Amino acid sequence: MSVETIRDFIRAEIVNDRSMDLAPDDNLLLSGILDSLAVFRLVAYLEETYEIEIPPQDVTLDHFATLAHIDAYVLSRRG
């Protein structure tokens, strides 16, 4: 659901490459796509776009490792 939107944000705002290949299961962290600054920009974006609150204890590896993980997490917060 939100995979496309989040992918677009990462492409446009974080890696600055709109045509970059990014599959839902690609590891965003080991590949260096997300660094700690980017994580917090992404969190702010998700909070605003999906009108959710993301508490600090939820900003973890388990929720942000891949696009699929982020999607699942956002869904759980909106639920």
Add this chain to the structure above:
Amino acid sequence: MLDFLIHSPVEHYARLSPDRPAMACQGAEVTYGALDAASNQLANALIDHGLAPGDRVGIWMHKSLDLGTAIYGSLKAGGVFVPLDPFLPTERLAFILEDCGIRHLVTSDLLVGRLDAIDSGLRPDVFGPVHESSTSWDHVRSYPASHPGVRLIDQDLGYLMYTSGSTGEPKGMMHTHHGSVSYARWGALHVGLQSTDRVASHAPLHFDLSIFDFFSTAQAGGTVVLVPEPVTKFPASWTRYVQDERISVVFTVPYTLMEMLERGAMEQTDLSSLRWILFGGEPFPPKHLRSLMAALPDVRFTNVYGPAEAPSCTCYDVPPDFPEPVPIGTVSKNSVDLIVDENGDECGIGEEGELCIRSSTLTRGYWNRPDLNARAFLRRDSGGPFPHVYYRTGDVVVRREDGLLDFLGRRDRMIKTRGHRVELDDVELALGRQEGVVEAAVFAVPDGRGSRQIRAAVTLSGDVDPTELLQRLRAVLPGYALPAAIVPTKELPRTTSGKIDHRQLAADHSGAPS
């Protein structure tokens, strides 16, 4: 104990207590016995592939249990290991491979594909991954686990550490076994490391804090707990990792600790295993340090100062009522300090000058850079046949009445603006103290009239008006030291080692103030 080489303690504990854990990562462990045997196998494989003593071995890996094998295998083969950032862009990797002539590289499945992008002339012999023309770990394990028997002395080089030079080209610092062991032993003694300690390897391997993490821990026969890079990017995952891996000692940059405090969900985590936090790399904003110390009342805190050229040359065990700014303390037992003014004369108490360091941890200089080596070292008459060699840190310090040293800033962070000398770090500290300011970065940009103009970027908590901040600064700073603009921002740019990237800020803000 024969401990004059970096890898000697691993061999010692492999004999004495082979079943004790040497490395741990995400619940998995490798013992001293297994680490020593695997390192011998890699050493024998490297030698079989033509490695000669003194040859450089690149280590281009993420944090994993194989990292220890890569380090110790390279050393046991007589190699000089060169830690390479796994997030290094390919061009920079190619530069380093060529600069120091790396012909053997230990890497991983995840990274090896990126080598295809570099010039085949630079393509080193690859160890680790399952990949065409690479010697996989499985293949490495078919080599004998017997000691390779390479003869080394403590004056031989152990590792080459690249930092970004001021010209933009990375420069490789040469460190001997002797210097590394001196640093490692200083760390182990200062913190009183024991075999029961579990020391985090949080900093990247190419950052000099990791020398403490790996080698001080090995001196004590303790366990290095490798922190996978993804964990370091999430403060709440990191505090959870400290809890789950029962980490007892952490050496990191203030940024990591501030993030931990702010977003690490510390109150929901059991951090009772922690007993000592060392920090260094940049000044710790006092108000955040106070909060952290209040949140972790049973933990001891040490401010460690030292450029990567002379690591850990001074330190300060921070008491609850520490003065501001946090002093860098006194010189370590393996170092001698000399503070000199612009004419090279020694400074007295209360006089500002450049800190020069003579230390057994001192670098042998920069690889293939006689130009830099000529500038970086100061030779002083020792009264004997050999001069004393000091490293010029480029840092301005002052010795206080009580003998402690205060770090005032980088020499290149002192600027002249409209004829006045301004210490950018002073302005930064003053701005950082203001209510509502989470973090401040102050930098200088060309003003277009041959002089420089001061600018600031801040991260804020809540609604603070930059104009109001400027008003408040007026009360504490002289007019010529006030920033021409204070720009609120979401996050400050960081270098790969977690320090505020002032150079990036200056480049981003070199236009007219908005």
